[in-house]
Amino acid sequence: MVLHDEYKGSLNSPAPSSSEDTNQRAAANLDDPSKIYSFMGQSGKTLSWFVSVIAGVGFLLFGYDQGVMGSLLTQDTFRHTFPEIDTVDDGSKSTYQGFVVAVYEVGCLVGALFTMWYGDKVGRRKTIFTGCCVMIVGAIIQAAAYSTGQLIAGRIIAGLGNGMNTSTVPVWQSECAKPDQRGKLVMIQGSLIACGIMISYWIDFAFYFIHWSSASWRFPIAFQIIFPVIIVPVILKLPESPRWLLKVGKVQDAIKVFSALEGVPANDPYVQRELEEVETAIAKEETGPNVTTKRKFRELFRQGPQRNFHRVCLAFWNQVFQQITGINLITYYAGTIFQQYIGMSPLNSRILAACNGTEYFMASWLAFFTIEHFGRRKLMIFGALGQAFTMAILTGTNWAADPANKDNSGAGIAAAVFLFVFNSFFAVGWLGMTWLYPAEITPLSIRGMTNGLSTAANWAFNFMVVMITPVAFENIGAYTYTIFAAINLCLVPAVFFLYPETSGRTLEEMDVIFEMSDPWKPWEAVHNANTLPHEYKNGQFMDVEKAEASHTENVGVFQENHSSV
Known part of the structure; x- marks a missing residue:
């Protein structure tokens, strides 16, 4: 079995074009996009x-x-x-x-x-x-x-x-x-x-x-x-949490934090990739059927x-x-x-x-x-x-x-x-x-x-x-x-x-692992975590397409699970 296109896309983090354009404009609007930002003189x-x-x-x-x-x-x-x-x-x-x-x-x-x-x-x-x-x-x-x-x-x-x-x-x-x-x-x-x-x-x-x-x-x-x-x-x-900053719409501040934490310029591809991946996760959560109950306590129980x-x-x-x-x-x-x-x-x-x-x-x-x-x-x-x-x-x-x-x-x-x-x-x-x-x-x-x-x-x-x-x-x-x-x-x-393994996974990868799991079969999250290719390894992003090719026989996709809520 092979990885479903939807999850494949999630792993490769292709942010919507509008989000990508917004991020690029935000980076361009910084005083110096090529600058490595710092906090308390450290990066x-x-x-x-x-x-x-x-x-x-x-x-x-x-x-x-x-x-x-x-x-x-x-x-x-x-x-x-x-x-x-x-x-x-x-x-x-x-x-x-x-x-x-x-x-x-x-x-x-x-x-x-x-x-x-x-x-x-x-x-x-x-x-x-x-x-x-x-x-x-x-x-x-x-x-x-x-x-x-x-x-x-x-x-x-x-x-x-x-x-x-x-x-x-x-x-x-x-x-x-x-x-x-x-x-x-x-x-x-x-x-x-x-x-x-x-x-x-x-x-x-x-x-x-x-x-x-x-x-x-x-x-x-x-x-x-x-x-x-x-x-x-x-x-x-x-630095504030860059994910919280993006969640509340402070894109430029998030760019500065990603730049400082990684020690790279604000316009570095790594910063853009991080922004796109997090915003993709946010977009999924905010455009779902429960958007009207976002930030409400009952969302925890759905x-x-x-x-x-x-x-x-x-x-x-x-x-x-x-x-x-x-x-x-x-x-x-x-x-x-x-x-x-x-x-x-x-x-x-x-x-x-x-x-x-x-x-x-x-x-x-x-x-x-x-x-x-x-x-x-x-x-x-x-x-x-x-x-x-x-x-x-x-x-x-x-x-x-x-x-x-x-x-x-x-x-x-x-x-x-x-x-x-x-x-x-x-x-x-x-x-x-x-x-x-x-x-x-x-x-x-x-x-x-x-x-x-x-x-x-x-x-x-x-x-x-x-x-x-x-x-x-x-x-x-x-x-x-x-x-x-x-x-x-x-x-x-x-x-x-x-309890699925989280070691070496991005926080956004864990979203994919749970999305693939049947809510009535909680043990499937453990299986998915064990078989899904890693996007990030030894401090570097992996080529997920190649990783998938080497794990084709082991990676299962539960398409019917994704459609069941």
């Missing part, structure tokens, strides 16, 4: 890496906020300031403690949902700018808190800002990156989440030695302000030619999967687990928590070096299998490491080791993946809204895990790990049968 790879670093600072903040509370919960002055959530002396307060810790996720959820409207209205950069400003306010309120109510308010406000950032930064990064760099650049963000967690653990450990002072918990919470302070003065000077609902479901559940692995059982409560449930001393618990965060950060770099070689699917499956295995082992080791049993040192050490092992599997397979994958599979017209919705799902299930963890440990103890072992095992077939 090409240097600018791309600079964008990634600044975006990554936002994820440093995200990671820091996730990890900072874990060891503070057992800090003396923290417990005396907020006795309502002190479970060291009274285990019955575990539910309220879980709520206070998890209420941050409620703010994140609301912030992510708000981005569904605000993000597409003002652009990616301004959304990140706003999110950082909101987070600064929330951090100040938390650090200055003298009551549990103030602490809750500060955590909700900080969560609002973080929800805006986490639903926007991956989209901004993906839309500014080339296909062969996109995975690595976003994996850096995953590593920086782990780096933020590591920093928070070590700061908590350092301030443990002044546990008689409220600075032992106020400074670690206030320290997070440094990260948004770095972002705020810089973010608006960096299939249409672009298979919107199918793609929204994949993005939504990809984020949910990350949370139900059980990672935040460890991230938020590492110090508490080591001290209260494995039976280690307060000092040793903090040392182990800090070392756990450090190993987590180091392991996360494996994904950076393997993401484009092995692809998204293999890493997710590898991570889920490893996580299921380690959670099963943790059930036994934690059951044996009962603090009431004085002869439990061997089991306690084994339990601590496998907490490290779990983090390693998660860092490779799931840490950065769910911040990359949803932005790769959704069409431009609903990308911002979908990422907001999927990120909200992440925070909703994050809240659930963080909320129930203290209660679960209090009631069923080590068998808490058994639940997560079973869940992780279920993720393997879900990824294998339903």
Whole structure:
């Protein structure tokens, strides 16, 4: 079977002549079409890496906020300031403690949902700018808190800002990156989440030695302000997403951004090709039968030619999967687990928590070096299998490491080791993946809204895990790990049968892959992704006609699927 002409054309990106003429006129109207544009004096790879670093600072903040509370919960002055959530002396307060810790996720959820409207209205950069400003306010309120109510308010406000950032930064990064760099650049963000967690653990450990002072918990919470302070003065000077600019009709600005990101003149054929390909995708989305519902929430729940609902479901559940692995059982409560449930001393618990965060950060770099070689699917499956295995082992080791049993040192050490092992599997397979994958599979017209919705799902299930963890440990103890072992095992077939590979694909190629798929046979997207020739390889555009000729027997086209909506 051969590739249908319609999809062949999509891969070759032949923009409508009117669009091509418009782009050429826009380029000609620039002050100097032969100029290589720049932002903050940077262009090409240097600018791309600079964008990634600044975006990554936002994820440093995200990671820091996730990890900072874990060891503070057992800090003396923290417990005396907020006795309502002190479970060291009274285990019955575990539910309220879980709520206070998890209420941050409620703010994140609301912030992510708000981005569904605000993000597409003002652009990616301004959304990140706003999110950082909101987070600064929330951090100040938390650090200055003298009551549990103030602490809750500060955590909700900080969560609002973080929800805006986490639903926007991956989209901004993906839309500014080339296909062969996109995975690595976003994996850096995953590593920086782990780096933020590591920093928070070590700061908590350092301030443990002044546990008689409220600075032992106020400074670690206030320290997070440094990260948004770095972002705020810089973010608006960096390039906006060129795809968002084209979506809102700012063609000349998009040309400048493409020129700067690639490091070529504005009239370079590469810039024209990028413009034509993106505008072709936009034209498809805007001239379809659902044009009147564009930018409306119900568009997310319609299939249409672009298979919107199918793609929204994949993005939504990809984020949910990350949370139900059980990672935040460890991230938020590492110090508490080591001290209260494995039976280690307060000092040793903090040392182990800090070392756990450090190993987590180091392991996360494996994904950076393997993401484009092995692809998204293999890493997710590898991570889920490893996580299921380690959670099963943790059930036994934690059951044996009962603090009431004085002869439990061997089991306690084994339990601590496998907490490290779990983090390693998660860092490779799931840490950065769910911040990359949803932005790769959704069409431009609903990308911002979908990422907001999927990120909200992440925070909703994050809240659930963080909320129930203290209660679960209090009631069923080590068998808490058994639940997560079973869940992780279920993720393997879900990824294998339903999630298509996106490695090396342009964002517009993914549109074609889903358009070819029958909405009632979601596994066909996986087959199409495996057989459709790549348009882009090793940093260069391929001759798709030649690629098709060499894959004629493998590439199937489902013409009847395209006609069924």
